[in-house]
Amino acid sequence: MVLLRVLIKPFLNFSPVLQAVGLMIAACLFFSLMAGVIRYVSDSGMHIFQVVFLRNVAGILFFLPWFFQSGLGVLKTKRIGAFGLRSLFGFASMLTWFYAVSLLPLADAVALNFTAPIFGTILAVVVLHEVVGIRRGAAMIVGFIGAMIILRPGLTELSIGSYSAIFSAVAMACSMTMVKLLSRSENTAAMVALNQILIIPMSLIPAIFVWTTPTFDQLVAILIIGLLATVGHLCFTKAYTLADASIVMPFDFFRLIFSALIGFIFFMQEPDLFTYIGAAIIFASSIYIAIREARVSNADKDEKKKAILAQTKAENRSGPIR
Numbered sequence: 001m002v003l004l005r006v007l008i009k010p011f012l013n014f015s016p017v018l019q020a021v022g023l024m025i026a027a028c029l030f031f032s033l034m035a036g037v038i039r040y041v042s043d044s045g046m047h048i049f050q051v052v053f054l055r056n057v058a059g060i061l062f063f064l065p066w067f068f069q070s071g072l073g074v075l076k077t078k079r080i081g082a083f084g085l086r087s088l089f090g091f092a093s094m095l096t097w098f099y100a101v102s103l104l105p106l107a108d109a110v111a112l113n114f115t116a117p118i119f120g121t122i123l124a125v126v127v128l129h130e131v132v133g134i135r136r137g138a139a140m141i142v143g144f145i146g147a148m149i150i151l152r153p154g155l156t157e158l159s160i161g162s163y164s165a166i167f168s169a170v171a172m173a174c175s176m177t178m179v180k181l182l183s184r185s186e187n188t189a190a191m192v193a194l195n196q197i198l199i200i201p202m203s204l205i206p207a208i209f210v211w212t213t214p215t216f217d218q219l220v221a222i223l224i225i226g227l228l229a230t231v232g233h234l235c236f237t238k239a240y241t242l243a244d245a246s247i248v249m250p251f252d253f254f255r256l257i258f259s260a261l262i263g264f265i266f267f268m269q270e271p272d273l274f275t276y277i278g279a280a281i282i283f284a285s286s287i288y289i290a291i292r293e294a295r296v297s298n299a300d301k302d303e304k305k306k307a308i309l310a311q312t313k314a315e316n317r318s319g320p321i322r
Contacts, residue, residue: 020243023235024251030232032258034225035101035109036266041221042102046214051222052095053207054214058226059196066193075194077186086178087198093171094199096164103161106263107271110256111150111279112165113172117249117286118143120173139285146281149274183241192233253283 041051077083100109118140151162182191214222239248256279263269 016242017247020239020248021251023239023242024248025254027232027235027239028252028254029258030228030235032106032110032255032262034228034232035106035259036262037221037225037228038098038101039106039267041218041225042098044215044218044221046212046218047207047210048095048098048102049203049206049210050212050214051225052091052098053200053203054222055094055098055225055229056196056200056203058223059230060193060200060226061223062227062230063193063196075190075197077190077194079182079186082178082182083191083194084198086175086182087195087202089171089175089178090195091199091202093168093175095203096168096171100161100165100168103159104165105269105271105275106259106267107256107269107279108150108275109161109165110259111271111275111282112147112162113169114252114256114279114282114286115143115147115166116169116172116176117289118282119170120177121289123173123177136289139288143282143285143289146278146283146285148278149281150278152274179237180240183237192230192237195233196230250287256283 038051042048097109097113100112104112121136121140147166151158179191242248256276260269260271263271
């Protein structure tokens with residue numbers, strides 16, 4: 001722990017925005033490496049249900065030093081229902097994402113995963129009754145076109161891996177909505193740890209029916225997955241608490257770059273041109289949506305500040321109430 005503090009101390013001197021960017025790029029690297037190890041474990045014969053369960057168990061192991069130092073009291077929350085809902089969405093996203101990674105080239109799975117912000121906007125309209133203007137609506141349509149370029153329905157056969165990647169993006173959008181709400185009052189590390197704790201019993205049930213004794217190599221790979229996932233989620237969650245999504249989100253494109261490199265180097269996967277074109281279109285639309293939402297949010301905050309200031313001035317002019 002002392003060595004870790006020494007290594008990250010210079011990083012803490014950077015501005016919050018630069019810290020958020022650095023954390024996001026690091027998270028992209030960790031998640032891409034994790035996807036590569038997941039593909040390796042899947043190719044070795046372990047069922048995805050078992051991989052998901054053991055990944056969460058391994059993730060908790062890396063939180064044990066933090067539990068011993070801080071105590072289990074850090075997990076106390078008055079919003080257990082919100083945590084449970086976030087974990088349910090997270091489990092669904094994780095399960096379908098792992099399955100997609102086991103079937104698709106890594107770059108293809110990541111490219112389709114970029115549709116999450118588009119689904120997040122749809123979710124805001126349906127659940128939160130937000131009004132989507134022409135610009136955001138157009139951006140959603142453009143993003144959908146990008147997904148169709150990758151999938152090319154009618155020209156190529158749609159695989160269950162593609163469906164899994166898209167479903168994972170939908171579940172991720174739901175999960176990230178909950179993360180943003182919880183981050184207003186909850187500790188970053190506690191959010192990640194409690195999420196994994198709640199997912200363990202969810203993932204145990206399907207894992208029981210396909211259980212096989214892991215080999216030594218598989219156990220080592222699972223531990224690596226747990227480490228990469230835990231550190232990646234800590235970096236990802238902290239990045240979103242340090243800066244607005246419109247600043248952090250553009251750097252999520254590094255996931256495609258890292259994943260394409262890992263897929264090519266270790267699995268001889270070569271994504272076609274359509275994957276890169278579709279991913280660029282999806283990502284551009286997602287960035288526009290994020291920037292647009294940030295501007296609307298800032299405008300709403302400014303209007304509220306002006307209203308409060310006007311009310312305060314009016315009260316000062318009228319004098320104290322006797």
